[in-house]
Amino acid sequence: xxxxxxxxRFLIVVILxxxxxxxxxxxxxxxxxxxxxxRTITVTGYGTAxxxxxxxxxxxxxxxxNADIKAAMDDVTGRMAAVMxxxxxxxxxxxxxxxxxxxxxxxxxxxxxTFGMEGEMIDPQYRVSTSITITIRNTDQVxxxxxxxxxxxANIVNYIxxxxxxxxxxxxxxxxxxxxxxxxRAAELAGLLGLTVGDALSVIENSDVYMPTGLGGGGGYAMDxxxxxxxxxxxxxxxxxxxxxxxxxx
Numbered sequence: 047x048x049x050x051x052x053x054x055r056f057l058i059v060v061i062l063x064x065x066x067x068x069x070x071x072x073x074x075x076x077x078x079x080x081x082x083x084x085r086t087i088t089v090t091g092y093g094t095a096x097x098x099x100x101x102x103x104x105x106x107x108x109x110x111x112n113a114d115i116k117a118a119m120d121d122v123t124g125r126m127a128a129v130m131x132x133x134x135x136x137x138x139x140x141x142x143x144x145x146x147x148x149x150x151x152x153x154x155x156x157x158x159x160t161f162g163m164e165g166e167m168i169d170p171q172y173r174v175s176t177s178i179t180i181t182i183r184n185t186d187q188v189x190x191x192x193x194x195x196x197x198x199x200a201n202i203v204n205y206i207x208x209x210x211x212x213x214x215x216x217x218x219x220x221x222x223x224x225x226x227x228x229x230x231r232a233a234e235l236a237g238l239l240g241l242t243v244g245d246a247l248s249v250i251e252n253s254d255v256y257m258p259t260g261l262g263g264g265g266g267y268a269m270d271x272x273x274x275x276x277x278x279x280x281x282x283x284x285x286x287x288x289x290x291x292x293x294x295x296x
Contacts, residue, residue: 085292091228094283095219101211105204107177118174125199132198142181220284244291252285
């Protein structure tokens, strides 16, 4: 049987259990801390900026073929030394001239079959070649310097590449165009869905791509005048991927 003391204890226990149940129910019913079901749209925008090149890199070489390997080496070495001296005398800095390769190999196919009419072995020819890359910081001088190098002994022009030494300004211009393009694309898609674009939630910038112009070829003759070369324009392209929130249209 319950006496007054037992009844009091029983009521206290019931009240505590009810309080715990109410508290637990409140936690379970609490709304999540993050919004659920938010609608978003992710688009990639592209932008391109153009500029005139202010630097050029030219690959020049000297090659000789001779049955006497030392004679071939001496020929190549002497002509390349003359080429480099002519370039530095014309204002190309020594640090802007870099040797790219030097090679020697036997060339059995050069000029005559491997075996003679009587079946005797033909002495191999040795092909010796070397190449340099020069950086030209005044693009107006590209044609004249190539002609000078050929006149001084170069008989290979591997490539001509125009570039922009500092692309930061063009990158910034292209980046702004890419963001604007992304915003326009997102607005168009959102409009087709009857929505409008909200805040940008994330942005990923992709690497820039620049398009240098190039010219390749070889020469084996003296030049009386500069070759005709057009610098053209270079482009720098940027892209950004942006995720926008989508909100109901007003």
